[in-house]
Each structure stands twice: as C-alpha cells, then as structure tokens.
Amino acid sequence: MEKFKIENLDLYYGNFQALKNINLNLEANKITAFIGPSGCGKSTLLKSLNRMNDLVEGCSITGNVLLDGEDIYGDMDVNHLRKRVGMVFQKANPFPMSIYDNIAFGPRTHGVRGKARLNEIVEKSLRDAAIWDEVKDRLKKSALGLSGGQQQRLCIARALAVDPEVILLDEPTSALDPISTSKIEDLLLSLKNNYTIIIVTHNMQQAGRVSDKTAFFLLGEVVEFDDTLKIFNNPSERRTEDYITGRFG
C-alpha cells in the first residue's frame, strides 16, 4: 500500500531548479532511503513531504504530493500535515526545556490536557524510542544535558509523541558516533511496523542495513528507485553502480 505518491514534482530555489520531475510511490510500513551525493536534492525532497520548504524564501514547487490520496499542497491544514508527517533533523534539536516538556510539547500543542494522559504519552514515546531507561530518573532535568546520541533519540521520541503516520529523518546519525548510530538504526527497524519511515542518508552501509527501498538521486533527479537489495547488488543504471561502488560522490 502506498503512503506517499509524488507526481511530476519540480522544485525551484529562485531560478534554480533543485528537483526535476520526481515521480515516486513510497510504501507504508516500509523504510525508504534516499541516497546520493551532496546537493542532489534528497533532503529537499524530504522537506517537501511535510512542507518545511515553505520556510525557504523563494522556493516554488509544482506537481502533486499525495498523502493517502490527499493533496498535501491542497486544502490540507499545514499544521495538521506536520502532525501526521513528523521530522527528525540532521542535528538533534531538543528544546531548551526539561526532557518531559520536550516530549509533552507536541501533545500539548494538539490539545492533550491532563497530567495522567501526558505522563502516559511521555513514557510510551520514550520507551518506543528506546531511551526510557536512560532518562526516567531525570525527566525534569534539561534535555540539553543529554549526550548527542541521547538527544537524537529524544527527538525521535518527541516526534513519536504526536502519534504521526510518517517519520522523516534527515541524515539523523551524521553527527553521531558508531554506537549511537547503531542504536538509532535498531530503533528505526523496530518502529517500521507502526510507521512509514523515510530516511535521507549519506551512509551507504546505513541505507543497506535499514531500508527496504532505496531511491538514488543525482542532480535533482531520481536515477533509480527499487528494492534496496536490488539497488545495492544489481542496479540497472550505470550511474547508480558508480556511486554505490564509490567511484564518485
């Protein structure tokens, strides 16, 4: 079943075309990886899926992006879209408040009141993000005191707390050490049963380890989109093979 359907998507920064005629169907409850060299447009496409590109001045988009068949650039409430399609950024960005308040921020925003209910959401989100045991005794302490890897998992927990359908991750481990990275990869695998996950990564091995599907981007175009196994073992395109075997990028 497809979650996101992207049709003829073009994106411009001013006069510069950053994405060219993107057509992709992203499946539900799968992990899809976007790979490609810097500047190929993979992060740009990711940000188009929850309309974070709207913040970029001079950015214009044409085409269609459908979430469960509904046009996200149509009449959909942007805030509601972003609740349904959560995002984790390259650099962990916990708010400068307590761990508890970080997680509770989203639910409170969407109208959840009542201490018991919030406590429940906070605990569940932190458990799902596999960080509960590390922080349960310091929920009232500042989130900025956590290590980089913990902060990133906290951000994942924060995204989970608003009960999204899709989670977008923009190179979530690029600033982390190998141990933290592998914790987050395990976490993603455990989450995919309940969420649709789309991850942008620079790290070829990471794409190979976690994703079911992989899209390879070059100069704003999707060169190839297929099962990850196929992309890594038997790509149909010469350019994909060159990139994966490290001949450029």
Add this chain to the structure above:
Amino acid sequence: MEKKNTIESSELVDINSIQAINRRSVRQRLREYKKSPLSLVLFLFVILAAVVTFAVLLFLIGYILVKGIPNLSLDLFSWNYSTENQSMMPALISTIFMTLLSLIIAVPLGIGAAIYLVEYARRGNKIVGAVRMAAETLSGVPSIVYGLFGMLFFVTTLHWGYSLLAGAFTLAIMILPLVMRTTEEALLAVPDMLREGSFGLGAGKLRTVFKIVLPSAVPGILAGVILAIGRIVGETAALIYTSGTVAAVPKTPMSSARTLAVHMYALTDNGLYMEQAYATAVVLLIVVLVINFLSAVLAKRVAAKSIER
C-alpha cells in the same frame, strides 16, 4: 538548503511563469487560525502591539511638527535672546560648541581605549575586565547623577563655575562608553588578515593600527560618534547644574551657556512660552531625525562592507 556551485543556463527558468503550489492563501490561513484560536489571539496581540508602538512614534513626531512648525519664525533665530524675543539662536550656537567640546574630549579617549582593548590587551588581561565593567556601569548611570557629579567636581571642586567646559566634561564622561563600545565593535570587525598582511610587510604595531586598522573602522566609529552627538544634543538633566542656563552666546569655554534642550526646558518651566517651546521642539526633533538618518546610512554601509568580506 542545497545548492550547486554551477548553474547551467538550461536549469534557469522564469520563475514567474510557473504556478507554485506551496503558497498558502489567506483563506487557508484563516482556516488554520479557526482551528487554533490561541494562535489567532497571539497573532492579534503581536500586531496590536506593533501598531501601538509605531502609531505612538508617528503621532508624537506628527503632533510636534504640526503644532510646532507654524510657531517657527525668523525672530526665533535672531542673534540675541531677550525677554521680548526668546531667540533660540544663542542656544543653537551653544549646542554646537558643547557638542564639539564634548567630542574633542571623549572621542580620542574612547578610540584610544578601544584600541587598547582590541589591539593591545592580551586575552584574560585583568584591566580589560575592569574597563568593561566600568564602561557598563557608566552607561547605566542616569544623567541627573552625571549632572550632580559634574557640579560637585568640575563646577565646585575645580572652581570652573557653571561653564561650557564643565558641561562638556560631564557629557564627555557620559558618552565615553558609547564611543568606546562602537569603536571596539568596528575594530573587531576588521579582519585579522589585514593586520597579518601589514605585520608581514614589516610594519610595526602602531603603523598597522593607524594606517590599516583605523581607516577600515572609520564608518563604524563615525556611526558611534553620530549617536553620541544625538545624546549630547538631547541632554538636559546633566547640563542644568554644570553649564548653567544663561541664554547668551558663550564668549569663552568658561562662560555659562544653555544648549537647545536646556533652553526648551527653561521655556516650558514657567509655562509662559509654549509657542517658543513648540518651535524649539521642532528644531530638536529635526536635528534628531537627521542624526538618526545619518547613522542609519552609515550603519548600512558598515553592514554592506562586512558582507563583501
């Protein structure tokens, strides 16, 4: 935001010809606000506050100009002040003298101090911390306290009496932190590359500072000096008991003299000369407008320069 270094001409499109889908219409926005009334309330408060702030400013300036300009007359600019004709000419001239004197005292001190802090003092130097703290303290001292200090020290202890000089020294202390801080910022904005280049050519520290660093910091320093002029011109409380309130053109630096702001205070004090006070307010306001305009222009040039680098 991802961008490539090379943009081929084929990738350039006329952006106005396409129908972008990522624009939110007013209708959509309103609907979002309907779903979240708190956001709407916050938005309205923000707009309201901004409107109040700028409306007050516009009203104040408009009111003074509209009520004051009809009161401007040539008589008010005649050479002599008398009880029949409250000419502001002597005050205008005193203001210029006061400004020049204060700047002559404060600007070299402020620039010298900034040069010491930026170019000479080493990191962790105890003097730097003390100077910063002193400057911070000075910039918080109310003008009436400066006025009393000036009265106690320059007027009484040094026996200068109510004089232009006593007023100028008092104001010089008052504007010193301002000149110092803006100069410091201007010096810090000069890239180290220039200094290294100069040292590399065998120039000494002093030569580097005067020939390389200071010239490139001039616009920033000037912007600070202009702000200082604004403070001098607008100052009242620090001057009443240092330079006094004599309404004649000062003959020597030791003469008592009232600046335009003090003149205006004297006019309003007994409530007899409201028309003249309006006229003086107009002149003060115009001076302030010009000063602000100049400093904004300079600041823009400084900003443009720092982007170039």
Add this chain to the structure above:
Amino acid sequence: MKQRVLELVFRILFLIAALASILAVILICIFLFANGFPPMAEIGVFDFLFGMDWSPVDVPPSFGIFPMIVGSLYVTAGAIIIGVPIGILTAVFMAKFCPKRLYRPLKPAVELLAGIPSIVYGFFGMVVLVPLVRELFDSKGASILTASILLGIMILPTIIGVSESAIRAVPNSYYEGALALGASHERSVFFVMLPAAKSGIMAGIVLGIGRAIGETMAVMMVAGNQARMPDSILEGVRTLTANIVMEMGYAADLHREALIATAVVLFVFILIINLCFSLLKRRMK
C-alpha cells in the same frame, strides 16, 4: 630606536585612555558618597530613608525621602507594566512576523524612538498626555498614571532592541523543530523561542527599569511632583530624580547636601540594577 620609543609612548597613551572610564567611575563614587553620606548621618539614615516628611525649608527642617523612593518605584513599576508587554510583543513582531520590506523602515523607527530627547518626550506628555488623563479620569492630569504611560513609551526602544536581538539569537532549529511537530508559527514563537530567549529578554527589562528609574526631565514634567505619599495612581508624585532637579537650584547647606544624598540613594539603586543586568548577560552566554 626612535620607533620603539614611539610604540611604547602610544601603548601607554592607549592604556591611559582605557583607564579613563575606571577613573570616571571611581571619581563619581568618591564625590557622590563623600558628599552624600555625611548629611545622611547628620539627618539619621533611618529618618532620611524612611521619613515621611520632606520639608527642607521649614524650621526645623525635615528630610524624609520615603515618599520620593515610593514615587520612583511607583512610576517605574507603572512603566514596566505598560512598556514591557508592548515592547516584548513588538520585538516578537520585529523578529518573527515583520515582512522584510516593512522591517527596513521600522528598524530605524525604533532607533528613532530611542533618539528622541527626554525633554521632547516630557513636553509631549505635558501637552498631550496630561490633558488627556485629566479629561478621561476627571483628575489633576499630572499623576503616577501619566508618568507611567510616558515612561512606558520611553523604555520601549530599550526593551524592543534587547528582546529582538535575544529572540534572533535563538537557534532557528528550535523553531523548525516546533513547526515539524505541527505547532503553528505563533505557538512555535511563543512557547519555544520566547522561553529560550528568556534571560536576554529579562536583561532588556532590567535595562528598562534602569532607564525608567533614572529618567528625570520627562517624568518631572508630567508627574505632578508632590512630595507626599500618593493614595491613588491618579495622584501626583515626586521621584528621586525630580526632587534633585527641582530644588538643587536654590538649595543651600544641609538641604543641598540632602539632595546629594538623594542622588546617592538613586545611584545605589542603579548600581544594583546594573549588577542584575551583568549577571543576566553573563547567563545569556
């Protein structure tokens, strides 16, 4: 050789220039305290600070500045109540709501607000605010309320300027993070960015308090200047600053010294406020 002497001479000159501000602070402290403490001792510190009666020319005279301390605190509090919400909200507008095209003229406008001389503010208060308050509330016009409104306007540029830069200093990633959770622009700004800018905004408020309590001319022109305890905000009041300016012109002997002592009290207030400001600024970093 000559070159090295010159280098040394200028190095010393620059050092002297740097020491000038320290010297100024020391001189101000010495002259104020040396002239202000003896009369305080003569009057009696308690009688001076907490005395209710200021009748400097009576026989025997009475020098109680408590009504003026209260007056300064009242008008300052009033200025904060009026100026802080408007100032912070305007700063939010400038930093997060204002379109670029509008920002270009508005930013200098805020600076202009700071550049208008206090005598002009005072005059404006005298000819506009005082009659307005008189009409609206059927009172004397020159009052705590009038002074609070005028001071509230006067501290706006300080609060707007400091708060705006504090908000701009908050990393954009906080804002994006909040948006990505489905929070609206307003929610992201008010519930994530503003709390993160808290200490900077507090520093702005403290600076505003300093401005308000030290303001002299404008306040004197609209506050009524009665040296007694006020019963309502529609009554006139005299501030510490006004007390000094109004009477210094004719005061002599102990009266004159008591006015200097009044300045010492004001100066101590300012020093405390400055200390708070530096502490907050340090916390910001």
